[in-house]
Every structure is written in structure tokens, then in C-alpha cells.
Amino acid sequence: MYFLVLLYEVFLLLLFLLLILLLVSYTASVIYGAPFVPINKKYIKEMLLFGGLKSNDVLYDFGSGDGRVLFTAIKEFNVLKAVGYEISFLPYIFSKILIKIKNLENKIFIKRKNFLKDDDFKEATFIYMYLFPEVIDKLAYQINKFCKKNIKILSVDFKIDLNKHPNFKLIKQNKIGNYYVFLYENI
Numbered sequence: 001m002y003f004l005v006l007l008y009e010v011f012l013l014l015l016f017l018l019l020i021l022l023l024v025s026y027t028a029s030v031i032y033g034a035p036f037v038p039i040n041k042k043y044i045k046e047m048l049l050f051g052g053l054k055s056n057d058v059l060y061d062f063g064s065g066d067g068r069v070l071f072t073a074i075k076e077f078n079v080l081k082a083v084g085y086e087i088s089f090l091p092y093i094f095s096k097i098l099i100k101i102k103n104l105e106n107k108i109f110i111k112r113k114n115f116l117k118d119d120d121f122k123e124a125t126f127i128y129m130y131l132f133p134e135v136i137d138k139l140a141y142q143i144n145k146f147c148k149k150n151i152k153i154l155s156v157d158f159k160i161d162l163n164k165h166p167n168f169k170l171i172k173q174n175k176i177g178n179y180y181v182f183l184y185e186n187i
């Protein structure tokens with residue numbers, strides 16, 4: 001009997017810790033720019049096709065969540081490399097576990113880092129982002145500064161403000177499922 005009570009208490013404690021972790025993780029992503037709202041898996045391939053992703057691309061997902069876009073880029077397009085930045089602990093750890101299970105440690109690299117505080121973007125040839133406009137705005141300055149020219153930038157649901165960022169050119173836009181997608185090139 002005593003053992004059962006102890007087990008129950010340990011279970012409650014673990015549940016409580018998990019809730020705290022979820023809350024902290026969610027709050028972090030909100031504070032840093034956009035909460036973890038994953039894109040619907042069934043549209044990822046179509047979006048990347050729309051963006052013209054090729055097997056010789058290196059894809060960066062700024063705010064990679066559970067890594068679903070990175071996995072699709074590797075599985076469906078066989079890109080050279082897929083790199084993600086994810087500030088929120090839970091989706092980050094989940095994506096790392098998936099990478100290990102799928103044995104993709106030499107193809108997918110995820111940094112638990114605020115991408116607004118990094119500048120190591122020189123390898124990117126294709127950028128995917130599903131973020132709020134304020135973050136897109138800050139990130140656009142960084143892309144301009146730290147990325148190669150003439151790379152593709154695919155933004156879901158929100159546009160880059162071309163008045164503020166004249167070095168970006170809108171190539172095309174479309175609606176895929178319920179999402180608006182905007183494809184840019186930095187010139």
C-alpha cells in the first residue's frame with residue numbers, strides 16, 4: 001500500500017515537472033518571437049517544391065520546431081544538409097531524438113540557439129521560415145548581412161517588408177492549403 005502511494009506521488013511530481021517544462025518551453029518561444037505552431041505535414045513537400053528546393057541545396061529552417069521541414073528536405077529532396085535553429089527546449093529535444101532514431105546525424109544539424117544572436121549562415125542556399133512579422137523583420141537584416149547573395153527565402157504566411165528591405169525581391173507567391181507562401185531572393 002505504502003509503495004502504491006509513493007508511486008502515485010512520484011507520478012504526480014513528474015507530471016508537475018513536465019507541465020513546468022512545457023510552460024517554460026512555450027514561454028521561451030513566445031518571448032523570442034513565435035510560438036511552436038508546427039506546419040501541417042501534408043503541405044511541406046508542396047511548399048518546398050514551390051520554392052524550387054534542389055538536391056544541391058543547404059536548407060536552413062529558422063525556428064525548426066520538431067524538425068519536420070528538415071526531415072522532408074532530406075527525405076524528399078535529398079538536400080546536402082539541413083540546419084535548424086530552435087530556442088524552445090521541448091521541440092528541440094524531440095527533433096534531436098528523431099534525428100538519432102532515423103540515423104540522420106550527418107545530414108540534419110539543429111542548434112538550440114536564438115538565431116537572432118548568430119551569424120553562421122554562410123552555407124545556406126535555401127531558407128525556410130514560419131515566423132511572426134517582427135521576427136522576420138529582424139531576421140531579414142541578418143540574412144542580408146550574413147548570407148550569400150541570390151539564395152531562396154521561403155516565408156510562410158507573412159511577408160518580408162520590401163520597403164524596409166529593398167535587397168529582397170519577391171519571386172512569386174501562392175496559397176498552399178490554408179497557408180500563404182512567399183518566395184524571395186536576396187540580391
Ligand SMILES: C[S@@+](CC[C@H](N)C(=O)[O-])C[C@H]1O[C@@H](n2cnc3c(N)ncnc32)[C@H](O)[C@@H]1O
Nearest residue numbers: 029033034036037038039063065087088114115
Ligand atoms: C511557427 S513555429 C514553426 C516550426 C517549424 N518551422 C514548422 O514550420 O513546423 C516557430 C518556431 O520558431 C521558434 N523560434 C521563434 N523565435 C526563435 C528564435 N529567435 N530563435 C530560435 N527559434 C525561434 C519557436 O520556438 C517555434 O518552434
